[in-house]
Amino acid sequence: MANPAEEFQEKMRVLRVAYAAQLPEKIRQIEEACAGYQSRLDEETLQTLHLMVHSLTGSGATFGFSELSRFARVLEEFLKGIVNQGSPASDVQLTEIQRKIMLVKQATASIEATPAAPPDLMAVSTITDEPSDSKKVFLVEGETDLARELALQLSYFGYQVRVFNQLDAFLQAMKTTRNVLVVTDISFPEDSMGGVNTMRVVQQGRVVPVPVVYLSALDDLTARLEAVRTGGLAYFTKPVIIGDLVDKLDEMTSTIPPEPYRVLIVDDSISLAKYHAAVLEHAGMVVKVVNNPMEMMGPLQEFAPDLILMDVYMPECNGMELAGVVRQLEAFVSTPIVYLSSENDLDKQLSAMSLGGDDFLTKPIRPEHLVSSVTSRIQRSRMLRSFMVRDSLTGLLNHTTIKDYLEREVARAKRQKAPLAYAMIDIDHFKQVNDTYGHPVGDRVIKSLSRLLKQRLRDTDVVGRYGGEEFAVIMSNTDGHAAIKVLDEIRDAFSRLNHLADGKEFSATFSCGIADVALFSDAIKLGDTADRALYEAKHAGRNRVVLATGS
Amino acid sequence: MADKLTRILYVEDEPDIQMVARLALETLGGFTVEVCSSGNEAIARAPVFQPQFILLDVMMPGMDGPETLKMLRGLPQTASTPVAFMTAKVQPNEVAQYKALGAVDVIPKPFDPMTLASRVEDIWARCHG
Numbered sequence: 001m002a003n004p005a006e007e008f009q010e011k012m013r014v015l016r017v018a019y020a021a022q023l024p025e026k027i028r029q030i031e032e033a034c035a036g037y038q039s040r041l042d043e044e045t046l047q048t049l050h051l052m053v054h055s056l057t058g059s060g061a062t063f064g065f066s067e068l069s070r071f072a073r074v075l076e077e078f079l080k081g082i083v084n085q086g087s088p089a090s091d092v093q094l095t096e097i098q099r100k101i102m103l104v105k106q107a108t109a110s111i112e113a114t115p116a117a118p119p120d121l122m123a124v125s126t127i128t129d130e131p132s133d134s135k136k137v138f139l140v141e142g143e144t145d146l147a148r149e150l151a152l153q154l155s156y157f158g159y160q161v162r163v164f165n166q167l168d169a170f171l172q173a174m175k176t177t178r179n180v181l182v183v184t185d186i187s188f189p190e191d192s193m194g195g196v197n198t199m200r201v202v203q204q205g206r207v208v209p210v211p212v213v214y215l216s217a218l219d220d221l222t223a224r225l226e227a228v229r230t231g232g233l234a235y236f237t238k239p240v241i242i243g244d245l246v247d248k249l250d251e252m253t254s255t256i257p258p259e260p261y262r263v264l265i266v267d268d269s270i271s272l273a274k275y276h277a278a279v280l281e282h283a284g285m286v287v288k289v290v291n292n293p294m295e296m297m298g299p300l301q302e303f304a305p306d307l308i309l310m311d312v313y314m315p316e317c318n319g320m321e322l323a324g325v326v327r328q329l330e331a332f333v334s335t336p337i338v339y340l341s342s343e344n345d346l347d348k349q350l351s352a353m354s355l356g357g358d359d360f361l362t363k364p365i366r367p368e369h370l371v372s373s374v375t376s377r378i379q380r381s382r383m384l385r386s387f388m389v390r391d392s393l394t395g396l397l398n399h400t401t402i403k404d405y406l407e408r409e410v411a412r413a414k415r416q417k418a419p420l421a422y423a424m425i426d427i428d429h430f431k432q433v434n435d436t437y438g439h440p441v442g443d444r445v446i447k448s449l450s451r452l453l454k455q456r457l458r459d460t461d462v463v464g465r466y467g468g469e470e471f472a473v474i475m476s477n478t479d480g481h482a483a484i485k486v487l488d489e490i491r492d493a494f495s496r497l498n499h500l501a502d503g504k505e506f507s508a509t510f511s512c513g514i515a516d517v518a519l520f521s522d523a524i525k526l527g528d529t530a531d532r533a534l535y536e537a538k539h540a541g542r543n544r545v546v547l548a549t550g551s
Numbered sequence: 552m553a554d555k556l557t558r559i560l561y562v563e564d565e566p567d568i569q570m571v572a573r574l575a576l577e578t579l580g581g582f583t584v585e586v587c588s589s590g591n592e593a594i595a596r597a598p599v600f601q602p603q604f605i606l607l608d609v610m611m612p613g614m615d616g617p618e619t620l621k622m623l624r625g626l627p628q629t630a631s632t633p634v635a636f637m638t639a640k641v642q643p644n645e646v647a648q649y650k651a652l653g654a655v656d657v658i659p660k661p662f663d664p665m666t667l668a669s670r671v672e673d674i675w676a677r678c679h680g
Contacts, residue, residue: 008578012664015574019567051612058639059567061661
């Protein structure tokens with residue numbers, strides 16, 4: 001995030017959507033309290049009801065739902081009058097309470113009916129995503145040739161594009177549309193700032209703004225500012241590089257939730273460790289607890305935590321020594337280590353940090369502080385790590401990382417006696433693609449396969465770019481025969497994709513070799529076998545999937 | 552010249568409003584905010600947190616804002632800490648009433664999250680002007 005104000009507004013937007021999602025439940029509780037009061041006519045329930053409505057008035061206004069707040073305020077004042085009259089509500093008053101609750105309910109209903117959250121907000125809202133809709137694009141562009149070309153290219157990447165050459169038609173269509181991404185030019189013949197001016201109208205009254213990407217010949221700050229103010233998530237100057245545009249749209253439509261944070265707790269106090277684990281788990285993290293520090297090594301390597309939370313004083317060895325050991329393992333050089341201790345002496349805290357710790361939290365710690373300090377450490381460390389472990393072209397795991405994963409997953413599969421399949425994939429005759437159409441086109445083919453693998457495989461499958469045009473897939477809880485079925489479907493889909501170069505279409509295929517952990521039980525052997533099966537697939541004529549048999 | 556304002560104790564029973572105010576004060580104001588959900592909690596935490604400034608919701612279940620203020624004034628650590636009330640009903644005569652209770656100002660609800668932090672800064676500056 002560029003500055004506090006932007007960061008704030010982004011967070012505010014997320015909170016607002018989360019709040020809107022809670023509204024039906026809040027109303028339900030108010031209705032319940034009202035029914036309770038009606039049957040008992042007791043002062044306590046009346047007080048509760050009054051406070052609930054008071055909360056709604058305040059919170060509704062805080063989040064900018066002014067209509068809701070206004071109706072809630074009327075109801076609140078009415079209830080206050082009944083509280084002050086000192087006698088139970090009359091029948092007439094009871095009917096009036098119900099009527100006023102109805103009005104509040106109607107005000108929330110109009111909020112729910114406004115467009116669904118864009119995909120990046122799915123984690124906090126309860127709105128379900130519709131995959132077919134998430135790839136719908138409205139392209140608003142006055143230059144008809146450019147519009148046609150962009151629409152065609154976007155369609156190759158799986159987007160359903162509807163083109164508008166005029167702003168009026170677009171504005172009309174937006175009145176009845178939601179769940180759409182808008183890609184629009186800024187300047188139009190009728191209005192040099194027509195794109196932003198129209199979007200301003202479109203965004204009015206929407207709880208969640210429509211995601212917009214702007215295209216523009218202008219690169220000045222005024223235009224860029226207007227773009228941001230009207231919900232612009234990206235700004236591309238012309239000529240538009242299609243790959244960048246697709247990347248941005250993919251990012252906006254990605255529905256893959258982030259992997260939960262993994263925390264390893266090392267603490268000899270069983271009850272405290274359990275408590276801290278519960279707090280972090282409640283916040284959605286995956287936690288593993290080790291009570292005996294001497295038994296940390298196994299869980300550390302297999303669990304591969306994002307962060308280690310460590311007590312300082314433990315029997316046999318202390319936290320600082322343990323941190324020293326962790327830091328000597330190459331894979332954990334950058335894993336954040338946070339000490340949790342009742343140590344109040346600042347000198348001792350600092351000396352503990354010098355031995356490889358990153359932070360020092362003092363017990364007892366409030367749950368929300370523990371969650372927020374762990375979260376911020378992990379966020380930052382994951383971001384840094386992603387630069388090290390991801391391939392920059394595809395965003396898939398890179399060679400080194402996928403190999404590390406494979407070792408870890410094979411160890412896990414063996415321990416749990418669970419199936420696992422490993423596949424190597426190589427695009428056929430890729431050199432010809434590069435030589436004929438050039439490297440940018442080759443890169444696009446690589447990206448389209450990467451996208452297809454991500455789309456078609458399960459979230460639990462691990463996909464990496466092994467090298468040039470070579471990919472690796474780790475499929476946990478899947479045996480060779482199940483893997484061959486899935487990968488053959490992907491092979492078929494890939495061969496049907498049309499790629500575009502210089503106005504001409506061409507297609508590409510891949511070959512794939514699979515090895516099953518039931519037959520080859522260590523990571524190196526598994527890798528070699530998959531590689532050999534891939535070679536067999538190539539040899540047998542390419543565009544096929546081969547499962548290695550036991551030798 | 553007054554000290555820089557960093558530590559704010561904020562007392563509010565409504566979790567949704569808590570979130571917004573905390574976000575606004577932390578992100579836009581850069582303050583350290585201790586949030587309490589009731590007057591009782593505020594009285595327990597205030598001596599430890601030692602706030603420089605206290606934001607107090609008026610209408611809360613249990614102990615309300617003015618009652619909480621009275622209790623805070625009885626604690627040595629918060630005997631003279633500036634307190635601002637936050638409330639939805641701000642009639643001019645009520646503002647005078649709240650000020651008579653010892654509040655330095657009254658922030659009307661709903662507050663504008665974008666300007667809450669600067670509003671607090673203003674009040675702080677005025678207290679130490």
